[in-house]
Amino acid sequence: MTLLGRKIVVCAELVPEAHAERLCLGCGPVPDRVAVSTWFWPEMAGRVPPQAVRIVGAFAVARHWRTALASAVPFARYGNVAMVLPSSAALTRDYLANCLPRVRRHGVAVLLADPEGEVTLDVAGQRGGAPEQTSLSRWVHEVVYEKLLATC
Template sequence: MAATPQNTERSTVAGSAKRSRTTASRVLPPIELPASPDELARKAAALLGWNGVVLPVTTLLGRKVSIVARLRTDVHAERIAMGVGPVADRATVDTWTWPELAATAPAPAAEIIGVLAVARHWRTAMASAVPFARYGEAAMVLPSLAVLTEDYVANCLPRARAYGLAVVTADPYAMSDLDLEGRTERLLLDEDPVSRWVNEMAYEQLLRADLVAAESD
């Protein structure tokens, strides 16, 4: 029987639907984090031996990260006496690095141990961690399934080694494991307006964490 335009249209639609179902069946479900970013960050910090307060995930420089830091109590006491708390205004903090004002600028009140970037994919985590790796320790925290790909081995690991990033994985039960050690022997930038402002943000979070802890006691 000769094919009519109507039969041809039905055949085309049926074929397209079949191909769509076949394509959809091959799409893998997205990899999810096995626990909250804050919980994974705390476990990663413990595994890395970063002794400090793991601060809640926050957005700095457009990246979501968790800072691990300690309060410099002597500097904090001095700043209380001077009436200078955490300063969030970047323009003001920028002036503290000017040669003519550096001598009178308040000292950094936070000691940043490291910065963690928790994400489902290594590219997202790396984009978040690298800006902070220029100043100190930084690590990516990824689901264990995310590191079982050729893309991770061929593209992530060489870049992570080049930037000195550590990689911590979390299995489906949120148990942490070290996949790549960070490289500590690398050139770091001196203090600049960016690192000074990040320190102020860590200082502010540390005081907030202390306040929350005091209120919960």
């Protein structure tokens, strides 16, 4: 999916209790960013539907590490992130000198795919603490919730 202007594959799981509560209340996903931003107003306390998905991680698939890193990094606050690159990308000086320090700084895992379709882990990612709940993060969860329900 394209989210925040980036092509990304999001791995998410449904929170059964919250989803059931939202079904009972007749409150489906709310992908409208402006509407979700109002949920953080003080007068909305106690009126906001529960978060119905948990983002486990995300990964970006690209031919070049810069493209993949630009797509993956914005989602590092929501879960584990990885980028999938062709195995030939790891043989370049640019990858060793520029990519590896950046992925370690941002905690992004790197997976290499060879032409036969075999995937290997080149760099293990790191996960930080739980992110702060903001209107943007809540909106991302709502969009992912909508996509998750559409695929089921």
